[in-house]
Amino acid sequence: MSDPTTMTGKPALTPPASAYFIEERHDPEEAHTLSVLVDNEPGVLARVIGLFSGRGYNIESLTVSETEHEKHLSRITIVTRGSRAVLEQIKNQLVRLVPVHRVTDLSEVARARNQEKPLERELALVKVAGKGEKRLEALRLADAFKAEVVDATTEHFIFQMTGRSTKVEQFISIMQPMGLVEVCRTGVAALSRGAEPS
Amino acid sequence: MGKEMTGAEMVLQALRDHDVEHLFGYPGGAVLPIYDEIFQQEEIRHILVRHEQGAGHAAEGYARSTGKPGVVLVTSGPGATNMVTPLTDALMDSIPLVCITGQVPTHLIGTDGFQECDTVGITRPCTKYNWLVRDIAELPRILHEAFHVATTGRPGPVVVDIPKDVQFATGTYYRPNGQGRSSYQGYEPRLNGDPTQIERAVELMASARRPVLYTGGGVVNSGPEASQLLRELVAATGFPITSTLMGLGAYPASGKNWLGMLGMHGTYEANMAMHDCDVMVCIGARFDDRITGRTDAFSPGSVKIHIDIDPSSINKNVRADVPIIGDVGRVLAEMLKDWKARAPKPDLGAWWKQIDTWKARRSLAYRPNADVIMPQYAIERLYAATKDLDTYITTEVGQHQMWAAQFYHFDQPKRWMTSGGLGTMGYGLPAALGVQVAHPDSLVIDIAGDASVLMTMQEMSTAVQHDLPIKIFIMNNCYMGMVRQWQQLLHGNRLSHSYMESLPDFVRLAEAYGCVGIRAEKPGELDDALAEMIKVKRPVLFDCRVANLENCFPMIPSGKAHNEMILPAEADSEAEAAFAGGKALV
Structure with missing residues (x-):
């Protein structure tokens, strides 16, 4: 085996193609529309907004209203902008909030269905x-x-x-x-x- | 069947129903009804602290050393705001805490009433979840939910804010439903890993030539079975293993595959193995910046397998090639089964040979001194004196914490309580209280620094009141050592406000509190003084005078990669050079 300290050693496995450092500032950004279904509890909107401001994510547009009264469910529609890695992190962080039922990236759904936009x-x-x-x-x-x-x-x-x-x-x-x-x-x-x- | 009772009675009943035996707290106007209930019962023991922050850290120590949630009771306003630091600490380190706060009566909320603050607003970003209880009918559900959310999935702190009128109001209490499910449909932590991903991971591990296991606090949090399974996995695979600060003890430091802690002050062999590995298995750790160093130069040639119960930990800092979302214990059990079903073990001879050459660099070496107690020596002697006893260690934050992690060796999980994520100076002393409450007959030692320990020193009074014989082993170098080290290396040795002038006489301070004060100034005095500290069955402040200007090495300077570590041997000359112009690196 060649000296691994010099990093010339050939790895036995093919290294992944993706870059490891996802905090690369120059990653291209895209706008995505997220649809977030939440329990309509006091403070739930503050929680979602606080997550965005606290972690430095962007909100370009925000719309919220109770949509299923019997189940006390609200739909929050957020247009946000970020690199792919940041967008993935935003979705994971949203799912982590206790009253969040579901996060749908409508832009991804549209892409998967070969549509231009939601x-x-x-x-x-x-x-x-x-x-x-x-x-x-x-x-x-x-x-x-x-x-x-x-x-x-x-x-x-x-x-x-x-x-x-x-x-x-x-x-x-x-x-x-x-x-x-x-x-x-x-x-x-x-x-x-x-x-x-x- | 429900039972009629007041809100305050419900709180106590819920604590009993969740098997709570100890409660850390401080009374005040807005929680008096609950304190009145505490007075009238004997099942749950309340430990009165001297500052709410102390209650929070004590509950963290309690939780971390037992695996049970720590419970805190404080009043509104300043009682709640003083809990912000421990709540944040518990969130960062995934410690289950249930914090009950009093609140001004409902009709006064929003009027800037006496001792009013927006507790749920203030604690929203530093809790896993929190509730303001506006109606007595909601109280039983919320109390049960609080315990469920705090202890399931990735554990964390929760706050239940109860206005005083709700504590007085009467309602129907019902017991937890026992189904272990949340009333929040969206809250269902994933426990079982995806079998296809596990299979893929095992396949990669089997074909690895330079593998490393990188483990963290998630193994400890998953429970004793997880630590056991980890040991079995190491034995079955023969892989080298390193751990984060939070995961120490999950795999025994005396185990033959142990590389020591990794990261900024980790061992050379651990960091080099991380850098040069071809397969990295991250188990319950989160690629914190103290671990990775420069992320774009982090372990460039490896395939990364990441096991974590929290989906948001995956791909946050470092891209995972094989993400496995689930409970560490369950995933390890599956992995082990898959591994054992495969026949041959990979030949890791060359890899271990390489690791041995790194070990030979002796990255933790220090210069012994016959006249001055070296801090590393102090911990080595402390370890020698206590390793065969039933010992629990807590720490404050700084150089002493890193030396403790390097030189105190843990063979069991839940024996090591330290503030990893938030880095809270003042954590260790109250945490030791909590550990001692849970383990009254064990030896509980806070390895402390002279600066940190003064931040929560008032809790010595708590130790005396509740007969908690904690030992505060102060590595006194008359500096905020880590701050001074960074100033020396990064700021031209301009020691701006890092010298602790006017330190108290810790021995006389101990006596003032009614504790025992012990001092050691020379290496020759240390062993006898340690023996005395262990023998005394009362709280002790141990003033261990150590070398003032010793630096903590090895060290990965910020903004550098794992293979750019500074080792102690080269520290004097090369450190300065490596750090020159490094001011911007933070």
Whole structure:
């Protein structure tokens, strides 16, 4: 056997191809949408959010509501960004929380089913104030985006629009010159496409 | 069938139903109803500490030396915040603790009431789980759940925060259902390893030429059977074995395959074996940064098998090629069965020969001194004097802790209590109390440093009150030794605030507490003084004056790989060089 201290010794087994150090900072990052089913207990949301802030993970969007009242189950939808290793760690850490039933990486599910993305929708309320031509233009644009007028006076509209986040972004930026006052967005709600559950 | 009782009565009944015999605590306004119940019974013994942190570490020592959960009872506000350190310590080292805290009455929550704090908010990140009990009807379920969560899967600390009005309220108590299942559907720790992965692991182990077993606290936590199975696996395979700080004793230090502890202050042979192995079997350890050194240069040529009950430990720091999620004991049993079904043992002759050349470097050697007690010598003599007795060792944190790990040899699990993950100075003295409570007739020694021991010194008063004859063996070098060592090696020997000025006279301090004080200043005095310490059936503060400026070697400097260790022989000249410009390395 050659001297192993010099690391020239050929290992009897093929070393794995993957890098060992998963903390490599330059790993490419990707955004994933996670669906987390939890017992709706006091503090459960704080626990999930605390996990993200405490371990330095990103939250790009967060949506939560009780979805099965009899079972007191809530669904938390989180859009997060990280390297593959970090995303795996996030899922494992979430599963470790006592009230967490299931963590589904909807982006992985979509990939496995040869779909581009999971079904993701967001709702936005957009308040626009103005008169005359701008007001009419705002209304025309809203129509093109299939946004609905849910509140109005002679001086303002509130539009309700739903769609993918990119479409919401687009609508908001297009409303900017029309007298945009303020915006409220729900964050992403998501399910996997197809008949099977996520 | 349920029984009507108050919340405070329920707490005591639940403790009885979970076979709790000892409780560590400190009373206060918000827990008085529970203390009133304690007063009216004799089954459960309450140990009054002097500071809540002491109760927490005592419960940790109790838990670690028995395998049972440690139970703590403290009041609201400062009582709860003083528990934050032990809870975090227990979380890092996977120690089962059930901490019951009092809380201001429900109607005062959120009003900044006297001694109010957001206990569940503050302890959320430092517990495995916690509950605020808002309704007496919830109390029995939560108490049983607390014991279940603390002790199953990867063990850890839990907090049950009970407002004072809930302690007074009357409700129906029911006993634990005995099914050993959680009411949380999502909480079901995986115990049995995947058989295909186990088979793959055994296959790799059988074809290994340079294997190493790297074991950790998970083996100890899994129970005595796991340690037994580990010994059988080592005997069956002939593999060399090393362990983390937390796993010492699972495999006997006197065993012939033992390489010593690995990691930053581990032996040369253990770290070199880790670096050069072709198959690494990690059993109940978590690739902590003190173990791996630089992860991108960590054991570059090996296939890694990782057994852990916590899925989040796998692939966290180091990529596992064969992950096996499950209880160490159960997985080892399966592995052993698979291994024995295979005929030939791999020939490891060349590998052992290589290991012997590393051993010959004598990485733990130190320069003996006839005039000054060398710290390593102190531990060697302590070991010689106590190894044949029924001894338990706790430590504080720092150089003395590393020397204890290097020079005190453990042949059994649960005999070694130390703060590994969090590195809590002040852990050892109260932990020794907890161990002594659980093992009243055993010899319990805290190997301490002069700086650490002052952090929880007040608990000597607890030792006296409860007749707990703990021995505090202070390796007194008049420094925060590890801080000083790092300052010497990394910060140009600018010893910023690491000199312990105005240390108390520990012998007179012992006397002030009503304990026994012993001092040894010369190597020649040590053995007699140790014999006296062992003989005394009262708490002892032993002031062992050791060489002030001795450094702890071998050492892997931060940011270096396992094969870049500094050995004691080369320490003086090479250490400085290796560390030059190393300030950024932390």
